[in-house]
Amino acid sequence: MTADTRQVIMDAARAMVQARGYNGLSFRDLAKQVGVKSASVHYHFPTKGDLGAALARRYADEAIEIFDGFLEVSQDVGACMRMYTDVFRSALSNDNRMCLCGIMAAEHDDLPDEVRAEVGRFTDVNIRWLVKLLSRGKKGATGTIEQRALAIFAAVEGAQLVARGRGDIAIYDEAIEAYRAAGLLP
Amino acid sequence: MTADTRQVIMDAARAMVQARGYNGLSFRDLAKQVGVKSASVHYHFPTKGDLGAALARRYADEAIEIFDGFLEVSQDVGACMRMYTDVFRSALSNDNRMCLCGIMAAEHDDLPDEVRAEVGRFTDVNIRWLVKLLSRGKKGATGTIEQRALAIFAAVEGAQLVARGRGDIAIYDEAIEAYRAAGLLP
DNA sequence: CAAGAGCTATCTATCGATAGATAGACGGAG
DNA sequence: CTCCGTCTATCTATCGATAGATAGCTCTTG
Numbered sequence: 046m047t048a049d050t051r052q053v054i055m056d057a058a059r060a061m062v063q064a065r066g067y068n069g070l071s072f073r074d075l076a077k078q079v080g081v082k083s084a085s086v087h088y089h090f091p092t093k094g095d096l097g098a099a100l101a102r103r104y105a106d107e108a109i110e111i112f113d114g115f116l117e118v119s120q121d122v123g124a125c126m127r128m129y130t131d132v133f134r135s136a137l138s139n140d141n142r143m144c145l146c147g148i149m150a151a152e153h154d155d156l157p158d159e160v161r162a163e164v165g166r167f168t169d170v171n172i173r174w175l176v177k178l179l180s181r182g183k184k185g186a187t188g189t190i191e192q193r194a195l196a197i198f199a200a201v202e203g204a205q206l207v208a209r210g211r212g213d214i215a216i217y218d219e220a221i222e223a224y225r226a227a228g229l230l231p
Numbered sequence: 232m233t234a235d236t237r238q239v240i241m242d243a244a245r246a247m248v249q250a251r252g253y254n255g256l257s258f259r260d261l262a263k264q265v266g267v268k269s270a271s272v273h274y275h276f277p278t279k280g281d282l283g284a285a286l287a288r289r290y291a292d293e294a295i296e297i298f299d300g301f302l303e304v305s306q307d308v309g310a311c312m313r314m315y316t317d318v319f320r321s322a323l324s325n326d327n328r329m330c331l332c333g334i335m336a337a338e339h340d341d342l343p344d345e346v347r348a349e350v351g352r353f354t355d356v357n358i359r360w361l362v363k364l365l366s367r368g369k370k371g372a373t374g375t376i377e378q379r380a381l382a383i384f385a386a387v388e389g390a391q392l393v394a395r396g397r398g399d400i401a402i403y404d405e406a407i408e409a410y411r412a413a414g415l416l417p
Numbered sequence: 418c419a420a421g422a423g424c425t426a427t428c429t430a431t432c433g434a435t436a437g438a439t440a441g442a443c444g445g446a447g
Numbered sequence: 448c449t450c451c452g453t454c455t456a457t458c459t460a461t462c463g464a465t466a467g468a469t470a471g472c473t474c475t476t477g
Contacts, residue, residue, distance in 0.1 A: 050452080065340050068254045072437065085453050087438065143337065150396025151329065151337035154251050165397055189412075195393075195402065196386075196409030203389020207381075210336025211351055216381065223382030226375075229413040236426080258463065270465080271427055279463065420476090428469075436461070443454075 051089045053079050059100050063142040067097055067152050067160065094157030097149075101163030104145045105170050108132075112174040122181055122231045129178075130221050130230070133205050137214045147202045171198045179231065193229075200224055237275045239265050245286050249328040253283055253338050253346065280343030283335075287349030290331045291356050294318075298360040308417045311364055316407050316416070319391050323400045333388045357384045365417065379415075386410055 057078050061070050072093070076083040090096035115128045136142045146167035149156060156164065175194035176187075183190070204220035224230045243264045247256050258279070262269040276282035301314045322328045332353035335342060342350065361380035362373075369376070390406035410416045 066252075066254070066338060068252070069338075069341055071435080073435075081452095082454060083437085084439080084455080088452065091438090093437065141339065146396070147392060148337050150392050151334045152252060152255075153327065153395050153398065155255055168393060168397060192405050192409045193413065196390075196406045196413065199389040199393040199402075199406040200382075200386040200410070200415075201389065202392055203385040203387065204382075206333060206336050206388055206392060207354060207385040209339050210332070211354060212339065216385075219378050220382045220385040223378045224386070224415065227379065227382065227413060227415040229386075229410065229415050257461080259461075267426095268428060269463085270429080273464065274426065277464090418477105422473100422475080424473075425471085426469100427471105428467100430466085430468105432463105432465075434462080437459095439458075440456090441454100442456100444452095446451085447449090 050079070050081065050085070054081075054086055054089055054096075055100060055103065058096060059104065059145060060142070062097075062100060063136060063145050063148065064140060066148045068155055070097075092157075094159055097157065097160040098163050101146060101149065101160055101167060105163060105167040108167065108170050109174070112170075116178065120181075122178060125178055126230055129175075130201055133201050134214070134217055134221075137205060137208055137217055141209055141212055141214075143205060143209050144202060147205060150202075151206075168198065197224075197230060200229060236265070236267065236271070240267075240272055240275055240282075241286060241289065244282060245290065245331060246328070248283075248286060249322060249331050249334065250326060252334045254341055256283075278343075280345055283343065283346040284349050287332060287335065287346055287353060291349060291353040294353065294356050295360070298356075302364065306367075308364060308367055312416055315361075315364075316387055319387050320400070320403055320407075323391060323394055323403055327395055327398055327400075329391060329395050330388060333391060336388075337392075354384065383410075383416060386415060 054075065058070060058075055061075060061078075070093070072083040072086050076086050079086070086096075090099065111132065112129065115125045119125050119128070133144060136144055146164045149160065149164045153161065153164075172191065172194045175197055176190055179190045179194060180187075201221070201224075204217050204224075207220065208214055208217035221230070240261065244256060244261055247261060247264075256279070258269040258272050262272050265272070272282070276285065297318065298315065301311045305311050305314070319330060322330055332350045335346065335350045339347065339350075358377065358380045361383055362376055365376045365380060366373075387407070387410075390403050390410075393406065394400055394403035407416070
């Protein structure tokens with residue numbers, strides 16, 4: 046195609062991984078969906094690990110931009126948190142998909158090292174942003190805030206996982222609401 | 232082996248699924264580990280879906296027994312909750328494994344219907360037990376308690392998922408502790 | 418009791434499909 | 448002419464699944 050094939054491949058691959066996982070990603074299916082041959086996919090990404098790592102890397106990079114955008118458009122901590130949880134909600138509303146790194150974390154043992162590293166970075170990115178958000182106004186100990194940030198990220202990922210397992214996005218909404226009611230989410 | 236082969240197969244299969252997921256479970260690897268041929272595994276479980284469903288069914292049944300045992304040995308809600316979270320912790324301490332149904336939930340789209348149904352039942356089992364626990368002493372609206380039970384289950388699964396993704400059980404401990412500090416866990 | 422029928426559990430061997438990966442040809446663009 | 452991108456064609460390995468044979472046990476029946 047005239048459009049940058051590499052980008053088209055990555056877009057399709059991301060959607061496929063979010064639906065079926067890293068193991069469920071097949072070069073043949075991917076190529077068919079993009080409209081090329083699998084050998085062409087190998088041209089752009091020599092190995093599956095290369096492709097997986099590129100996907101996770103771009104995913105984490107995009108997350109940084111999106112999340113930081115929230116901090117710019119609103120000064121309200123609660124509003125930013127709602128935008129944050131809505132990002133994870135949108136994966137579910139898109140054909141019951143999951144966070145790319147969440148589903149890859151479940152496949153931890155099957156991941157090439159380079160992919161595993163990028164998945165870990167996504168966790169870092171989330172926690173760092175949540176720390177930034179939680180630090181607004183408050184001046185508690187950084188250690189506590191970091192721990193709470195980790196807990197929020199884990200809880201959101203878990204809500205997504207359980208909702209996906211049931212194929213019911215209402216479960217995600219209920220869990221998030223309960224997190225807020227309990228005081229875990231600001 | 233003289234021991235009931237069917238049980239030996241299920242034990243090995245469960246460990247493999249908790250480590251590599253449903254998709255990562257191979258009849259050949261499984262047979263090799265048990266010490267039989269893959270055709271023999273097919274004798275006991277005609278299809279992979281049959282095996283997966285049997286695994287999830289037994290997993291949920293065992294969970295009921297284990298959890299109910301907690302309610303019998305202690306009247307303290309906090310102590311029971313700690314025993315509950317320790318069950319999920321033990322999967323991680325066993326070679327960074329995951330909850331069988333948690334990892335299967337991530338593979339939702341690849342599961343045969345009968346497996347998906349059993350995975351869903353595990354969620355029900357957990358929520359029902361948590362409702363039983365949270366109801367002790369309290370007399371709040373059942374609806375709220377059920378929502379909180381769902382949130383606790385999702386949060387615990389998420390803590391396990393994130394910790395596994397990082398291969399660091401300390402992350403699980405931190406998240407659980409933060410849940411308690413925030414008041415999500417009693 | 419003894420013989421044969423049928424069942425249980427395993428084996429060997431193989432099937433078609435699909436996985437990721439590679440070599441080499443071809444065509445268009447600079 | 449050369450390089451880039453894509454193609455055709457193929458490789459090896461593995462997947463779940465099946466066919467057919469066989470040893471050993473049990474149960475029936477004369």
